[in-house]
Amino acid sequence: MLGREMNAYWKTVVETIQEGIMIVDTRGTIVSTNNALERMTGYTSSELVGQSCLILNCDICNAARGLEDNHWCTLFRSGEISMRQCSIERKDGGFTPVLKNATLLRDDQGNVIGAVETLTDISEIVEKDHQIEAFRRALNTEDGFHGILGRSAPMRQVFELIKNAAQTDAPIIVYGESGTGKELVTEAIHAESARSSKPLVKVNCAALTESLLESELFGHVKGAFTGAHASRQGRFEAASGGYIFLDEIGDLPLSTQVKLLRVLEDKVIERVGDNKPIQVDVRIITATNRDLQELVRQGSFRQDLYYRINVVPIHLPPLRERPEDVPLLSEHFFERIKLKTGKPLKGISPEAMEALCRYSWPGNIRELKSVFEYAFVACSQGMIQPNHLLPQIFQKKQSEQSGAGDAPPRDEQIKQELIQALQQAQGNQSEAARLLGVSRVTVWNRMKKYNIQVHNVIEP
Numbered sequence: 001m002l003g004r005e006m007n008a009y010w011k012t013v014v015e016t017i018q019e020g021i022m023i024v025d026t027r028g029t030i031v032s033t034n035n036a037l038e039r040m041t042g043y044t045s046s047e048l049v050g051q052s053c054l055i056l057n058c059d060i061c062n063a064a065r066g067l068e069d070n071h072w073c074t075l076f077r078s079g080e081i082s083m084r085q086c087s088i089e090r091k092d093g094g095f096t097p098v099l100k101n102a103t104l105l106r107d108d109q110g111n112v113i114g115a116v117e118t119l120t121d122i123s124e125i126v127e128k129d130h131q132i133e134a135f136r137r138a139l140n141t142e143d144g145f146h147g148i149l150g151r152s153a154p155m156r157q158v159f160e161l162i163k164n165a166a167q168t169d170a171p172i173i174v175y176g177e178s179g180t181g182k183e184l185v186t187e188a189i190h191a192e193s194a195r196s197s198k199p200l201v202k203v204n205c206a207a208l209t210e211s212l213l214e215s216e217l218f219g220h221v222k223g224a225f226t227g228a229h230a231s232r233q234g235r236f237e238a239a240s241g242g243y244i245f246l247d248e249i250g251d252l253p254l255s256t257q258v259k260l261l262r263v264l265e266d267k268v269i270e271r272v273g274d275n276k277p278i279q280v281d282v283r284i285i286t287a288t289n290r291d292l293q294e295l296v297r298q299g300s301f302r303q304d305l306y307y308r309i310n311v312v313p314i315h316l317p318p319l320r321e322r323p324e325d326v327p328l329l330s331e332h333f334f335e336r337i338k339l340k341t342g343k344p345l346k347g348i349s350p351e352a353m354e355a356l357c358r359y360s361w362p363g364n365i366r367e368l369k370s371v372f373e374y375a376f377v378a379c380s381q382g383m384i385q386p387n388h389l390l391p392q393i394f395q396k397k398q399s400e401q402s403g404a405g406d407a408p409p410r411d412e413q414i415k416q417e418l419i420q421a422l423q424q425a426q427g428n429q430s431e432a433a434r435l436l437g438v439s440r441v442t443v444w445n446r447m448k449k450y451n452i453q454v455h456n457v458i459e460p
Contacts, residue, residue, distance in 0.1 A: 020098075020119040023105070026112060028053045028073060040098070040121055042091035053117075057089035058100070075102050075115055088119065097126045131339055146188035148181055149329055152322040158185070158314065165312045166192035171264065173249070173309050174287040176316030178442040179366030182287040185314060186245045189285060198242030201235045206248035206445055213256055215272050224273025236269050239282045249309065250290035250301065251445065257302045264308045284309070289442075290449070319361040319368065326357050329365060333372040334384070341376055349383040359393050362417050363436045370434065392435065415450045418443065419457050427454040 014021055020037030024030055030048050038044055041056065054061065061073065075081055081102040087095040102117040144150070145159040165172050166189045174182045183202070190200040208216055211225075219234030235244055246252070252260065263269055264284065268277040286309045295301035319326065334348055348356075352375075361367055371390050379388040386393075417436065421443075425431035429447075433440045446452070 017118075020121075022048075022053065022117045022119070023114060024053050024117070025114045026076070030055075031114065037119065040090075040096060040119065041088065047091075058086050060084060060086040060100070076104065076112065079104055081117075085122070097122050146184070146191050148184045148188060149332055150322065150325045151328060152317075152324045154317040154322050155325065158316060161314050162188050163192055165189055165314065167194075168312065169283055170311040171283075171309045172285045172312045172314065174285065174314045174316060176287070176289060177318045177364055178289045179364030180316040180318060181365055182289075182316060183245070183247065185316060186243070186285050186287065190243050193243075193283075195242050195283060199239050200243045200245065201239035202245045202247065203235050204247045206251040210253040210256065213253065214259065217256070218259065218269045218271055220272035221274045224271070228273070231271070234269065234271065236263065236280050236282055237278065239280075241281055243283045243285055246284065246286045248288060248445070249286040250288040250292055250295055252301075254300070254302065257305050261302065261305045261308060264305075319364045323357055326361075326368070327353060329368055330356055330372070333369050337372055337376050343376055344381065345376065345379060346383050349385050352384050352386050352389060355386050355389060355393055362414060367436065390435075411450075414446065415452070418446050418450065418452060422452070422454060422457050427458045429454075 014034045017034065018036050020040045021032075021034040022030055022037055023032040030051055030053055033045050033048050037048070041048070043055075048055065081100055084100045085097065086100055087097050089095055099120040099122050100117060101120075102115055104112050105114045105116055107113050145162070148155070148159070150156070150158070162185060172189060174185050176182050176185075186202075187200065190196060203216060205213065215224075215228075215232070215234070217234050217236060219232050219237060220228050221231045222228060246260075259269075263280065263282075266277075267280055269280055270277055292301055292306050292310070296303045296306050319329075330348060330353065334345075337343075338345060356368070356371070363370070371393065372384075374390050375384045375388045379385070418432070421432040421435045422429070424435060429443045430440050433443045436443065447454075
């Protein structure tokens with residue numbers, strides 16, 4: 001009675017185990033399986049019992065069958081298999097990676113009567129390994145530099161200039177249209193410099209009001225203004241020993257420009273509400289998508305400050321001027337979003353890639369990334385096709401199709417694209433920014449630059 005009860009208990013235990021279990025006789029015929037093996041292989045127990053274990057087409061068993069000895073399986077020669085990674089074939093024809101352990105079964109006289117195998121499904125582990133390898137390939141790409149991708153001649157020149165600029169302490173300014181990667185250039189300079197272990201503090205000058213900007217940059221003392229309940233360190237002090245990155249420097253108010261000039265010349269700041277000078281050791285990198293010389297002529301940017309920050313200029317080419325980088329960037333965004341979403345898309349069709357290479361990319365790399373984020377929503381399986389891309393990729397006539405002489409001036413082109421986006425978005429600036437592949441701050445800046453009012457472009 002006890003023996004029968006123990007057998008029933010062992011059967012419960014075996015069916016509870018999450019690893020697949022298979023017992024074979026000395027000829028390799030399957031005599032018993034558990035529920036976990038059925039789930040793993042897709043076969044029912046009745047389909048497996050009585051069949052040769054070769055039905056699972058294990059890849060290490062394939063090697064064993066080719067051995068020239070009296071043993072049809074290495075298990076019966078060695079006595080055990082320990083922690084061997086292999087693949088088994090499921091009923092549907094697919095393969096599952098497993099970790100195999102096996103040992104011989106003997107009777108009371110020590111005679112071999114069969115063997116038992118346990119199979120652990122390691123599909124998730126293998127998939128994670130593939131993802132890690134994909135990330136490693138993306139990080140180690142030969143066509144990039146500190147996260148900036150490009151194999152074109154203009155970008156190779158930028159990479160070389162970054163290396164050289166990082167070795168000096170002179171002020172650097174990065175010129176480039178919105179979405180070209182000015183912040184990435186700053187991060188690369190910081191990483192290449194002797195100050196790489198020190199802070200890199202970033203400030204968007206266009207995102208803060210004039211009153212807040214000075215407090216953010218230089219800090220304030222308690223009681224300096226309403227709401228200043230305690231003294232506060234500014235960004236310059238926080239960046240001590242390292243770098244401060246002032247993005248959209250062309251939007252800096254004149255009053256703040258004067259104070260920034262003093263920082264550049266004397267290496268000192270004063271907190272708002274205080275007149276005590278504080279020494280700072282900070283290297284300044286600025287960036288803009290505007291024509292600073294034109295702003296100087298208009299009187300909205302100080303000429304002396306312009307000369308102080310324009311010591312080492314780095315010009316980032318727009319994406320339309322380096323079309324050979326579009327396939328590289330497209331593949332990068334495809335792989336990156338695929339890893340992030342886990343969506344099993346196979347790639348980019350030649351027709352879609354051709355359309356991407358023809359487009360002029362007014363929003364530059366940021367717009368290209370947005371196109372692929374949309375494509376992964378629009379495409380459910382297979383290859384990304386032209387119809388999975390954002391509509392403006394096809395709606396807009398390319399300048400090269402109508403001849404270079406017919407192309408409108410760049411500023412006028414940007415203005416008209418902004419007006420069309422605002423019209424399509426019914427005046428919603430966030431939606432217009434999404435359509436253009438740029439930030440909402442950029443839309444606001446362009447509206448201000450081109451004197452565009454929402455009520456003038458939206459039909460009543």
